[in-house]
Amino acid sequence: MRDGDARVWHVSGEFAARYAGGTLPEPDAWSLEKHVEDCAGCASRVSDAVGATTAGTVLAQVRAAVLETVLDPAPDPVPETAPTPVRRTAPERHPVGRTTSERRPAERTAPGRRPGRPTAPRPRTRAARSSPRPPGSRLPRLLWAAGPAVRGAWLPAVLVVAAGALALAYGAGLPGTRALLLAVAPVVPVTGIALSYGPHADPLHEIAAATPGGGLRLALIRTVAVLTVSVPLLTLTGLLLPASGAPAAAAWLLPGLALSLGSLALASFIGCRAAALVTGGGWLAAVLGPVPVASGDAGGARLAEQLSRCLDGIGAQSAWAAAAVLSAVLLTARRPAYDRPLGR
Template sequence: MTWHVAEDDLRAYAHGELAPPLMWSADTHLTACAECRARLARSTDPVALDAGWERLDAELDVPRPSLTERLLVRIGVTDHTARLLTATPVLRRSWLLSVLFLLVMTVLAVRLADQPTLFLGLAPLLPLAGVALSYGPALDPTYEMAVVAPLHGFRLLMIRTVAVLTAGLACNGLATLALPGYGLMALAWLLPALALTTTGLALAARLGPVLAPALVGGAWLTVLVVAASDSSANSTLAPFTAVGQSAAAGVALLAALLLYQSRDRFDTRPLGGFHGGDGA
């Protein structure tokens, strides 16, 4: 060794008062220098030395917050809530890029085939799938952390739902801007998206986080198929007419009321944590 830890730094290190990066430098040096370790042992009592190592381990092992997590904390979100939000699977880059790719391909197909129904039928399913993937033991790798978080299950579910919907609706909104020729017709996916998402959440309190959105998504596809079979080639499908939009708004409102009435179920079985995916 060509250098050793200074006496003042060694004393501060022993009392847990040496700040990074000097602390990291001293720690690296101590692992390879028997002389400095001996000096450290002579200058401190064993209890203080053990406490210092414990503080060092805690400092090195603490997870580094991501940029998104730091931004959430800066705007007033608590540490644990910010971590639970950024750990949501569908807020990660891979999911968002997959959604954007799917929307881009759909928009291209619409522009080539002049069939806005392709986009209007797909867009409501993406928020439903995103919310479904944001909770539940079978889908969320951070489920155990969410269960022990100091938050009610329903409140955490709503926080994640708002975050996921914000990201999903933003993606859908960007895709809508790529279809200016259809005017307000290009926004006809919005109310069905809210209706499907709220219905999926309301049923998840009883059927679980996998079965409920699967049934809701299947029901939506069935409605589209039936509407397509009953309409002419150039007419607007029933779900995207004024009557259909009103019905979607009514379903969203009714589902929101049912979800609120079922809120306690998400505390007794946190975040849809049903065994076997059912409500038994």
């Protein structure tokens, strides 16, 4: 299945025949289907192999029937209405005494056609009869692509976190609310990603992962949807909370991005939910673990101090940026793992 260059992968005739006969192992079949999306030569080889089988003959018959139906649709039934009376008019006389029909023979009535009777309109094709798709029909598809987390219970949970932080700060007067929000914020997108992609999140995950738009592409689309919702909402909430010595409201963005990419990369090994537990739980343990149990101003101040060591300064932010880049590189290297269903 390889040519002279060891780095280039191509489908051999044997693999194409085994795929057409249904004897190719499932992982190899997934790899073959993914490869022929971008390789015209291998796609033609596989198509010829499938066409030589009994299934290829049936597919050719189905294709011919579909094309015949689309290109030559049955005309719409003509409604039975009363014939419209045709008003006869006198022939137009030419100045030299000849009628128009005598002067222009090319415009005379065709043989077999009754004069004075209107011609029935030609039947429209199905494309012309079909009404344009309403703009609102795109919303369900966008919500499906965004993922179960955005259209499910995760979105209300994010709103509850934001509203709860504001209520604790201004309603209960709890100090250090911004620090508490910054400690939880990086875990929110990780949780959303874990709830958006995987067999546990989507009943059609296996089918979606096998489509050209599935796999890592679908996971990244749903990750972007989760970040689009959580980043502005949590950052705005942090801006509205009193500082109380905590880092800036946007200090969690790079850690949140690094944890999200790290969770996607780790999911290629152990699955989405386990990866979310490792990355999210590791962050919470690193931030909240060194903070002793305290109440009132002491607890908030200690949490803010711990967050400042993890988030504040060029060194800390540079480390998070480097972690995000390394996670993206690992995710790119592990991209083929998303071509098959991930572990639960």
